[in-house]
Amino acid sequence: ELKLHQCGLPKKMALELFKPFIYARLDAKGHSATVKQAKKLVEKERPEVWDILDEVIREHPVMLNRAPTLHRLGIQAFEPVLIEGKAIQLHPLVCSAFNADFDGDQMAVHVPLSLEAQLEARVLMMSTNNILHPANGQPIIVPSQDIVLGLYYLSIMRDNEPGEGMMFADMGEIDHALAAKAITLHTKVKGRYVGVDAEGKRMSKIYDTTPGRMKLGELLPKHPKVPFDVVNKGMTKKEISNMIDTVYRHCGQKESVIFCDKIMSLGFYNAFRAGISFGKxxxxxxxxxxxxxxxxxxxxxxxxxxxxxxxxxxxxxxxxxxxxxxxxxxxxxxxxxxxxxxxxxxxxxxxxxxxxxxxxxxxxxxxxxxxxxxxxxxxxxxxxxxxxxxxxxxxxxxxxxxx
The missing domain is CATH 1.10.132.30 (RNA polymerase Rpb1 funnel domain)
Known part of the structure; x- marks a missing residue:
């Protein structure tokens, strides 16, 4: 549910971290005359305190750090999203940069106070601005585990599946055929992919592919240097990394971040739909x-x-x-x-x-x-x-x- 630039911050934790800002805002809005009064309001967790907390944290980045900080990506800035519960929520794609997993890891939250510090956190340390590995220039927001499995399952091509050899003009037709069970995700079909040429004009080409690969192709940014061939193969972890690299090199940072978020959702969904289990x-x-x-x-x-x-x-x-x-x-x-x-x-x-x-x-x-x-x-x-x-x-x- 989180976007790449967001992290989930428990309400109680945020209340403690942003206390000075809340006191100041309570005073400015006339809810309290003294700091002592403001303190009491915060301790009682009155409704107006939560409203003010929402205002305070909007557009105010926080920094997350996971020990040991072995490289500069061990500390990154995020926009906090208030959540219930007591655990910090982290976007799955930034886990590899922090070397984090969800088995009880602890992270420290820091609040940049001055405007300059906030600006620096937003411009230099935001997770969306750190998508390349500082050591080798490869993308570091590469999907792992469930997402890789889901995308791999989506890109499998099988023989003798129902509807083999059918032709489709667009994704809408493929969705209809999938819903009607006329084809499966792995059927060999001919599909029309609409891209753009070097002058930015729409151009279409017929590919031998599968409905699963067409779904992945739909998410690709339209660019002459990012053809459908990038996804028209079995998507192993290495191929996914190459695909993200290609998108980043030709389409820039913003497109890459949006694309990575989309393939993450698609990967998780298909890993769930695949029902792949581990049996003796x-x-x-x-x-x-x-x-x-x-x-x-x-x-x-x-x-x-x-x-x-x-x-x-x-x-x-x-x-x-x-x-x-x-x-x-x-x-x-x-x-x-x-x-x-x-x-x-x-x-x-x-x-x-x-x-x-x-x-x-x-x-x-x-x-x-x-x-x-x-x-x-x-x-x-x-x-x-x-x-x-x-x-x-x-x-x-x-x-x-x-x-």
């Missing part, structure tokens, strides 16, 4: 696992025999065994990724089945990595001692089998 059956243990393990066991027995026969030294045997198990773990991980990422057809309808949820989370860049999936459904592999030395015998089972 989504972790697929590869069929070839035990075959590969037996193969490696035979190999390690051979190395053991060679050592006993005096053909190789203890060190050589150790290196060979560790190497064999390392390769085995990698091969099992590859088999697992192959099985998880395979698109399976539904035998009844011939349609592509929903892609594996865990694979979607990992591949989109929303959460998790192939290395974590390897431990969940492949094999844990070789472990290191506290001294850093690798133990010869690996852990063959994975977390799912342990469960």
């Amino acid at each position: 059956d989504d972790m697929v243990v590869p069929k070839k696992k035990w075959e590969l393990v037996e193969e490696t066991r035979t190999l390690t027995k051979e190395y053991e025999q060679q050592y006993n026969d005096g053909l190789i030294t203890q060190g050589e045997k150790y290196n060979k065994v560790v190497d064999a198990w390392g390769k085995c773990t990698d091969r099992i991980a590859d088999e697992m990724m192959k099985e998880i990422s395979a698109v399976r057809k539904d035998p009844k309808t011939g349609r592509d089945r929903q892609i594996n949820s865990i694979y979607m989370m990992s591949h989109s860049g929303a959460r998790g990595s192939p290395a974590q999936m390897k431990q969940l459904a492949g094999m844990r592999g070789l472990m290191a001692k506290p001294s850093g030395e690798i133990i010869e015998s690996p852990i063959i089972s994975n977390f799912k089998e342990g469960l």
